Amino acid sequence: MELLTTILLLLAYIALIAVAILMGRPSRFTLLEHQRGVLYRRGLPIREVGSGRYWVWTKREKFFWTDTRPIQVAFDNQGAVLKDGATAAFGILGSARITEARKAIYSARNYNQIPAFVFLCCTRAALNGLPAAQLADCKEKLADQIISKARSRLAASGFELLTFRFTQLSVAAGPPRGED
Amino acid sequence: LVLAIRRLREIKRVYVPDFQRGLRFVNGAYVNMLGPGSYQIAATREHIEIVDMRPQPVILERTFYRDAWNNTALVSVGADILVSNPHLAGTALKDQINDSLPIARDAVRSALSRGTASDDLDFRTRAVADITQAVNEELDRVGMKIENVEIVEFWLRPIAGEITGVAQ
Numbered sequence: 001m002e003l004l005t006t007i008l009l010l011l012a013y014i015a016l017i018a019v020a021i022l023m024g025r026p027s028r029f030t031l032l033e034h035q036r037g038v039l040y041r042r043g044l045p046i047r048e049v050g051s052g053r054y055w056v057w058t059k060r061e062k063f064f065w066t067d068t069r070p071i072q073v074a075f076d077n078q079g080a081v082l083k084d085g086a087t088a089a090f091g092i093l094g095s096a097r098i099t100e101a102r103k104a105i106y107s108a109r110n111y112n113q114i115p116a117f118v119f120l121c122c123t124r125a126a127l128n129g130l131p132a133a134q135l136a137d138c139k140e141k142l143a144d145q146i147i148s149k150a151r152s153r154l155a156a157s158g159f160e161l162l163t164f165r166f167t168q169l170s171v172a173a174g175p176p177r178g179e180d
Numbered sequence: 181l182v183l184a185i186r187r188l189r190e191i192k193r194v195y196v197p198d199f200q201r202g203l204r205f206v207n208g209a210y211v212n213m214l215g216p217g218s219y220q221i222a223a224t225r226e227h228i229e230i231v232d233m234r235p236q237p238v239i240l241e242r243t244f245y246r247d248a249w250n251n252t253a254l255v256s257v258g259a260d261i262l263v264s265n266p267h268l269a270g271t272a273l274k275d276q277i278n279d280s281l282p283i284a285r286d287a288v289r290s291a292l293s294r295g296t297a298s299d300d301l302d303f304r305t306r307a308v309a310d311i312t313q314a315v316n317e318e319l320d321r322v323g324m325k326i327e328n329v330e331i332v333e334f335w336l337r338p339i340a341g342e343i344t345g346v347a348q
Contacts, residue, residue, distance in 0.1 A: 024193075043197050043216025059218055062195050079242075081254060081335040106199055108260075109236045109277070117237040121258045124239075124332040 024059030036101035037065035048102050066104050066111070070095040070162055073116045079172065080124050086132035091168035094119050094150075096159045103158025114157050119164065122150045132171045139169055192223040196230065201266040203229040213266055231270045235260035235327065236277045238284075242333070245289045247297040256333035257288055257311060259326045261319075268323025280324045287311075287318040297336045304331050 031037050033051040040046065040062045056063060076091040096115040098104045104111045126146050130138070143166060151161045195218050196202045202214035205227045214228065221228060240257045247253055261280050263269045273279040291314030292307060312329045319325055 040195075040197050042218060043195070045198065059193065062197070062218075064197065081333050085335055085337070106234060109232050109234045114237065117239065117258070120239060121330065121332045124256060125330075128333045128335075 024057050026055050027058050029054045029056055029063050031063075031065055034067060034069045035065050036068055036098065037063045038102050038105060039063055045102060048100070064101075064105055066098050066101045068098045068101075070097045071112055071115050073119050074167075075116075075120065076168065078120075078123075080127040082127060082130055082132050082135065082171070084131040084133075087172045088127050088132070088135060089168060089170050089172035090123065090127065090166060092119055092123055092164065093167050094164035095162040096154050097162060098158055099160045100158035103156075105158075107157035111157070114159060115154065115161075118150050118153045118157075118159075119146075122146045122153070125149075135169065135171055139166060142166075142169075187222075190222050190224050192221050194219045194221060194228045194230075196228075199232065199234050201231045201233060203231060203267055203270045205229065210267065210271070229270050231263055231266040231276075233263050233266070235262040238277065238281065239332065240281070240285050240288060243285055243289055245293050247293060247295060249296055251297055252337040253292070253297040254333070254335045255288070255292060255307075255331060257329060258332045259284070259315075259329045261324060261326050263323060264320065264325040265323030270323075272322045273324070276324060280319055280322065283318050283322070284315045284326060287315040290314065299334075299336055304334065307331060307334075 029037075030053045031049065031051045035051060037049050038045050038047070039049060039054070039056070041060055046061075054063070073092070073094045073096070078090050078092075080088045080090060082088050094115065096118075098111075104114075108114055123146055126142055126149070127135075130142065135142075143164065147161065147164050150164060154161050194202060194214075196214050196216055198216040200216075202219065204211045204214055204219075204221075207225055208227075219228065237258065237260050240259070243255050243257070245253055245255070261277055261284065263276060269276050288311050291310045295306070295310065297303065308329050308331060312326060315326050315329075
């Protein structure tokens with residue numbers, strides 16, 4: 001009987017060592033309530049998870065997590081060329097947050113820069129299609145147009161647009177100066 | 181036993197997710213590229229350099245250029261820069277994104293300088309295709325490429341006759 005117990009214990013040890021060699025040791029990973037993560041197994045995404053405590057096998061699995069707190073974007077004293085060649089001085093203030101961790105992780109190397117990039121692109125493109133004479137009249141309409149464009153672009157990258165507004169918008173000067 | 185423990189200490193684990201690639205160097209020489217997975221390496225002999233394959237959105241702001249008719253124009257271009265050849269990009273560039281920007285800006289300027297700038301929509305579509313082709317030709321040499329090019333800002337300085345209204 002004792003011999004049988006010893007053999008069973010030995011087999012259990014061998015099994016444990018084999019598991020440790022193949023899968024590593026189990027390790028705990030905690031995601032806070034403002035974090036969302038993606039569990040990877042053998043380098044491939046398995047599932048997206050919310051806050052909580054999870055076990056992972058260190059050799060096979062890994063968590064990549066994102067912070068879902070709002071990312072603030074603020075630009076002051078930026079210049080954009082208007083349709084008629086005048087320069088508009090603008091400032092913007094906006095925020096966005098990650099809603100889909102997997103999309104956000106794949107969207108860019110540094111996905112925290114996505115909201116700033118989208119806000120700047122949409123603002124410059126909208127201003128570029130407008131002559132200086134119309135700038136003062138359609139500030140609200142312009143902001144709505146930018147919000148609508150930015151919202152769909154951010155959603156494609158796993159973000160949700162929270163706020164956007166102009167902090168400054170005026171016709172600054174004549175045409176931009178080239179390298180004549 | 182001492183040797184075995186020492187050997188075990190040398191072993192290091194590298195995790196490569198599917199949005200990265202690992203360049204494996206043994207004794208300083210490139211051996212192969214690792215796809216997604218978990219790898220065990222002997223840290224004293226082997227080294228794995230991680231290359232991120234995800235795009236990075238960038239804006240090439242306010243590039244002034246002169247077109248084929250010597251008109252001054254200004255263009256701002258938004259695009260995604262990403263790695264096309266991990267080995268080349270990992271060994272040719274220290275900072276893959278920031279080192280690609282001057283190459284891309286120069287290629288944008290020379291691509292647009294060859295054509296005639298105009299305010300119509302057709303020009304923008306054509307310019308996007310020209311920019312993509314020219315920049316990719318240049319970046320291909322360092323294992324990078326650009327995608328999703330968009331012209332976010334464009335301005336063409338009107339010729340003198342248009343400003344003053346005087347017929348030439």
